[in-house]
Amino acid sequence: MALLEIKNLEVQFPLGRKTLQAIHGLSFDLDKGERLGIVGESGAGKSVAAFSILKLIARPGRISGGEVIFDGQDLALLSQEEMRHIRGNRISMIFQDPMMTLNPVLTVGTQMTECLKAHRDISDSDAKRIAIDKLAEVKIPSPQERFGNYPHQLSGGMRQRVVIAIALLTDPAVIIADEPTTALDVTIQAEIMGLMLDLCRDHGVALMLITHDLAVVSQVTQKICVLYAGRLAEQGPTRTLIAAPKHPYTRGLVKALPQQNVPGTRLYQIPGSMPTLDDVPPGCAFNPRCSFADDRCRREVPEPRQIGTHLVACHHAETVAAA
Amino acid sequence: MNKIRLFLGSDFIYRFRQDRAAQGSFTLFVLFVLFAFAAPLISPFDPYDRLQIDLMDSELPPLWQGENADARFLLGTDAQGRDMLSTILYGTRISLIIGFCAVGLQIFLGVSIGLISGYVGGRIDSFFMRLADIQLSLSTLMIAIIASAVFKASFGSEIYGDMAILVLVLVIGIAEWPQYARTVRASVLAERSKEYVDAARVIGLPRWRIMFRHVLPNTLSPILVISTVQIANAIISEAALSFLGLGMPVNKPSLGSLISSGFEFIFSGSWWITVIPSLVLVVLILSINLLGDWLRDVLNPRLYKD
Numbered sequence: 001m002a003l004l005e006i007k008n009l010e011v012q013f014p015l016g017r018k019t020l021q022a023i024h025g026l027s028f029d030l031d032k033g034e035r036l037g038i039v040g041e042s043g044a045g046k047s048v049a050a051f052s053i054l055k056l057i058a059r060p061g062r063i064s065g066g067e068v069i070f071d072g073q074d075l076a077l078l079s080q081e082e083m084r085h086i087r088g089n090r091i092s093m094i095f096q097d098p099m100m101t102l103n104p105v106l107t108v109g110t111q112m113t114e115c116l117k118a119h120r121d122i123s124d125s126d127a128k129r130i131a132i133d134k135l136a137e138v139k140i141p142s143p144q145e146r147f148g149n150y151p152h153q154l155s156g157g158m159r160q161r162v163v164i165a166i167a168l169l170t171d172p173a174v175i176i177a178d179e180p181t182t183a184l185d186v187t188i189q190a191e192i193m194g195l196m197l198d199l200c201r202d203h204g205v206a207l208m209l210i211t212h213d214l215a216v217v218s219q220v221t222q223k224i225c226v227l228y229a230g231r232l233a234e235q236g237p238t239r240t241l242i243a244a245p246k247h248p249y250t251r252g253l254v255k256a257l258p259q260q261n262v263p264g265t266r267l268y269q270i271p272g273s274m275p276t277l278d279d280v281p282p283g284c285a286f287n288p289r290c291s292f293a294d295d296r297c298r299r300e301v302p303e304p305r306q307i308g309t310h311l312v313a314c315h316h317a318e319t320v321a322a323a
Numbered sequence: 324m325n326k327i328r329l330f331l332g333s334d335f336i337y338r339f340r341q342d343r344a345a346q347g348s349f350t351l352f353v354l355f356v357l358f359a360f361a362a363p364l365i366s367p368f369d370p371y372d373r374l375q376i377d378l379m380d381s382e383l384p385p386l387w388q389g390e391n392a393d394a395r396f397l398l399g400t401d402a403q404g405r406d407m408l409s410t411i412l413y414g415t416r417i418s419l420i421i422g423f424c425a426v427g428l429q430i431f432l433g434v435s436i437g438l439i440s441g442y443v444g445g446r447i448d449s450f451f452m453r454l455a456d457i458q459l460s461l462s463t464l465m466i467a468i469i470a471s472a473v474f475k476a477s478f479g480s481e482i483y484g485d486m487a488i489l490v491l492v493l494v495i496g497i498a499e500w501p502q503y504a505r506t507v508r509a510s511v512l513a514e515r516s517k518e519y520v521d522a523a524r525v526i527g528l529p530r531w532r533i534m535f536r537h538v539l540p541n542t543l544s545p546i547l548v549i550s551t552v553q554i555a556n557a558i559i560s561e562a563a564l565s566f567l568g569l570g571m572p573v574n575k576p577s578l579g580s581l582i583s584s585g586f587e588f589i590f591s592g593s594w595w596i597t598v599i600p601s602l603v604l605v606v607l608i609l610s611i612n613l614l615g616d617w618l619r620d621v622l623n624p625r626l627y628k629d
Contacts (some may be wrong), residue, residue, distance in 0.1 A: 056524055088527035095525075100518035105540040114536070115526045166526065 002029035003071065003206055004053070004091075004174055010065035011045070011052050011230075013277075020277040022048045022061065023230045027304075030174065033204040035197075037217035037238065039253070040227035041274045046210045049227070050176045053208075054091060055083045071173070089119040092167035093176045097183040098159035102151035108135075108162050109147040112169060119170050134165040138195060157188035161195070168199060175200065176208045181216065193220055214253055218242050226250050229274055229285035231301075236310035246312045246321040248290045284315070292316045292323075338621050348613035355607050359416040366409035367395070371575065380404035382593045401581070401596045402588060403573075410576060411600055415607065417577040421491050422558040426550055428496025429557075433503020434539070434546065440504065441511025442534050452508070455501035463498040463560055470494045471569040484572040491570055495557050506549055510542035544622040551615025555608045562604055578604045 011023040023045045030036050038046050051057045053068050055075060068075040075086065087093075095101040103111060112131035116122060122130075128147070135143035138161040151159055160180065167175050177196065181189040197220050200207045211217055217224055217238070224241045226233040226249065234247035245251040252270035254260065261267055272289040275281060284302050287293040296315050304313040307321070314320060330336065339345055358365065368375050381404040383393050393400075398407035436455075440448040458466070474490050475483045483490065514520065515538065523533045558578075564570035565579030566586075573584055578600050585596025 054525060056521070084527045084529065086527070087525055093522075093525040095518055095522055097518060101522040103519045103523070103537050103541070105543075106537070114528065114532070118526065118528050118532070163522075 001072075003032045003034075004030040004208075005069040006049075006053070006066070007069065008066035009049065009052060009063065009068065011048055011057060011061060012064040013061045015060065018278065021064075021230060022277060023052070025066070026227070026230075026232055027066075028225050028232070028235060030206050030208060032173065033200070033206055034223065035200060035207040035209065035221040037221035037224040038208060038210045038227060039212065039214060039217055039224055040233075041212060043229075043274055043276070044227040045230040046212075046227055047178055048230075050093065050178055050208065050210055053176065054087050054093060055080065056087075085119065088115055088172075089170045090172055091174045091176065092170070092172040093178065094160075094163055094167050094180045096179040098156055098163050099151075099183065101163055102159055104151055106150075107147070108149050108151065108154070112147075112162075112166055115166055115169050130169065131165075134168055135162070137168070137199070138162070138165045140165070156184055157192065160184060160188075160192050164192070164196060164199070168203070168205075171203065172205060174206045174208060176210070178210045179212070180209075182211070182213075189216075196220070214242065214257055215259070226253070229280055230277070231285060232304050232311065232313055233286070234310055234312045234314075235304075236308075240309055244321060246307055246310050246317045247314045248292050248316070248320050249286050251320060251323075252289075284313075292320060335621060339617075342617055344613055345617040348610040348617070351606065351610040352614060355415060355610070356419060358412060359419050362409070362412040362416050366406075366412045367397075368406040368409040370405045370410040370413050376404050378404050382588065382596075384593075385595050385599075388595075398599055399593075399595045401585060402593070407595065407599060410581060411578070411603055414576050414578045414581050414600065415603060417488065417571060417575065418558050418561060418579070418604075418607075421488060421495070421561045421577065422554045424488075424492040425495035425499075425557040425561070426553045428492060429499045429503055429553060430546065430550065432496065432500040434507050436500065437504035437507025438511055438534055438539060438542075441508040442515060442530075442538060448508070451504065455504050458498070459501050463495070463556075464563060466498045467494045467560060467564055468567070468569055470498075471564065475569070480572070484575070487571050487575065491561055491564065494564075495560050498560075499553060499556070502549060502553060503546065506545050507542055510545055511538055514538050514541045548615060548619045548622060551611055551618060555611040555615070558604070558611075559608060578607075 006029065007027050009023055009026045010021065013020045013022055026049060028036065038049065040046050048057060048061070052063050053075065055078070063076050066076070070086070070091065075083065078086070102108070109128065109131060112134070113124065113127040116127040116130060132143045132147055135146055140146050140158060140161050146154070154162065180196065181192050184192060193216060196207065199205070209217060209221055221238050223236070224238050225235045226247065228249050234241065234245065234250045241250065242254055245254050249270070255268045256270065258267060270289055275285060281288055281298070283298040283300055284290070284293070287297040290297065300315070302313045302315050304311045305317065307317050380393065380396070380400050381402050383396050383400045384391055385399040386394070386397050388399070396406050396408070398411070400406055401410065436451050440451045471490060471494055520533060520537060523537050561570055561577060562579030562582065565577050566583040568583065571577040571580045573580060576584065581600040582597050582604070585593065589597050
């Protein structure tokens with residue numbers, strides 16, 4: 001059985017008279033130690049999916065259907081107090097911007113030990129020892145000193161290492177990383193990604209990597225889930241999904257990678273932009289931007305179908321794969 | 324030791340060294356506090372001790388006023404023959420105690436209410452903020468007058484005399500909490516939407532811990548800045564109440580009641596009973612306000628001029 005199983009997740013935001021649906025019947029699962037990439041444009045529902053797993057969707061959003069089964073229990077049914085013992089303990093999360101996620105007025109050490117003490121009954125000195133161990137593990141030089149530093153005394157890459165160390169403190173089963181490297185420059189990006197990959201492997205932690213960067217995802221994950229306008233577009237093993245996409249949207253994303261381009265020619269881009277939640281066209285949400293679209297696409301919402309190792313939500317998946 | 328060295332090397336101290344007005348007002352304020360709290364040790368007489376007061380010494384002018392002046396009384400005496408210097412020292416002490424304690428109470432009430440309102444939001448927020456609106460629509464002095472009048476009427480002047488400090492602290496403290504509640508709530512609203520709060524929630528910290536350990540310290544600088552103004556205001560409120568006869572009793576005068584007690588003699592020539600404590604009050608308030616101004620400039624990086 002999978003460690004984390006999302007089944008038909010529905011997330012709604014009731015706004016006055018209207019109700020916006022941010023996520024429609026999303027399903028995926030994550031095994032122990034597995035690394036899954038969630039890919040999509042801004043607004044596709046990646047972060048909402050992540051926050052709904054932790055039951056931290058901003059009000060007035062709520063999980064309106066489906067199940068989030070973690071370790072045999074449905075998180076969607078737990079109370080906030082019960083969830084508190086899961087968050088940061090069994091499931092950790094890493095955010096995009098390390099400048100923002102650390103509290104500016106507390107030392108690194110305080111922020112680490114208080115996380116440990118929130119979940120374990122341990123003494124200050126034990127907490128400090130574990131925290132320093134973890135700082136060393138994320139390859140922070142002289143962790144003893146850094147323990148007493150304030151976030152503003154550290155560089156961006158250092159801070160993201162601290163954030164990763166905090167996420168690893170309680171030896172969680174799953175880490176959700178929401179664009180962990182977007183705010184960092186490219187060289188640091190590679191370092192941090194490499195570090196996360198090593199740590200997840202060494203500790204057998206499952207990683208859910210949320211990003212819009214296919215290049216990053218393809219290097220780190222084993223499985224990819226592509227979201228579009230709150231629905232699953234395509235899901236499959238990383239290698240075949242990048243090499244042989246079966247959904248026109250995934251195809252567009254892969255074609256838009258600079259590596260796929262002949263130098264000197266204009267970079268490919270998917271025409272148009274993703275619809276906002278209150279303006280999703282009938283039928284397949286991608287149809288206005290899709291070169292394969294026909295009347296059926298404008299009428300019927302495609303259900304995800306199993307084609308080979310992929311799960312594809314497209315009426316023309318076979319044609320796309322062949323094209 | 325390390326912390327002290329860090330503090331001495333900080334920007335805060337650097338800017339303090341650069342600013343003459345800040346140094347001057349800080350020195351004045353510290354002197355006031357020192358002299359006031361050392362009053363029992365340094366003042367030549369004990370104004371609370373009736374045995375030391377001689378009615379024959381009443382209304383003696385300050386030393387430099389020549390003729391009738393008595394060498395024992397540097398600043399002269401009041402209508403009851405108390406040494407003005409001693410009485411002012413003791414009075415300043417009472418004024419400062421009331422100022423600090425009342426502001427302490429305001430901070431306690433206002434910060435907790437503001438923090439809860441801002442962080443929890445919803446109905447609790449609306450309830451407290453409407454309460455604050457209602458309270459702000461009544462002037463502080465009005466609430467204070469009503470409260471101390473009721474207290475005086477129900478317990479009698481005798482008990483009131485003994486409990487005056489406590490009553491004034493309560494009245495001024497409770498009357499001004501909305502100042503803090505509003506300021507804190509506004510900063511909490513701004514802080515709450517920052518990512519470190521999400522991060523703290525993701526770590527699984529309990530709500531009260533996020534509120535008090537993570538959000539509160541980030542709202543401290545506005546609290547610090549309005550505190551200076553509030554201390555000055557509290558001292559003024561106390562002086563005003565005492566002047567109106569609703570504050571400290573005459574046998575335990577604060578600066579306000581001293582000013583008021585000399586008021587009837589001001590035209591009969593004994594101006595010092597009113598003027599000297601008034602000057603002390605003005606300088607005290609001025610030094611606190613200047614210090615507050617400086618603090619606001621330093622703690623708000625957007626106001627950095629040079």
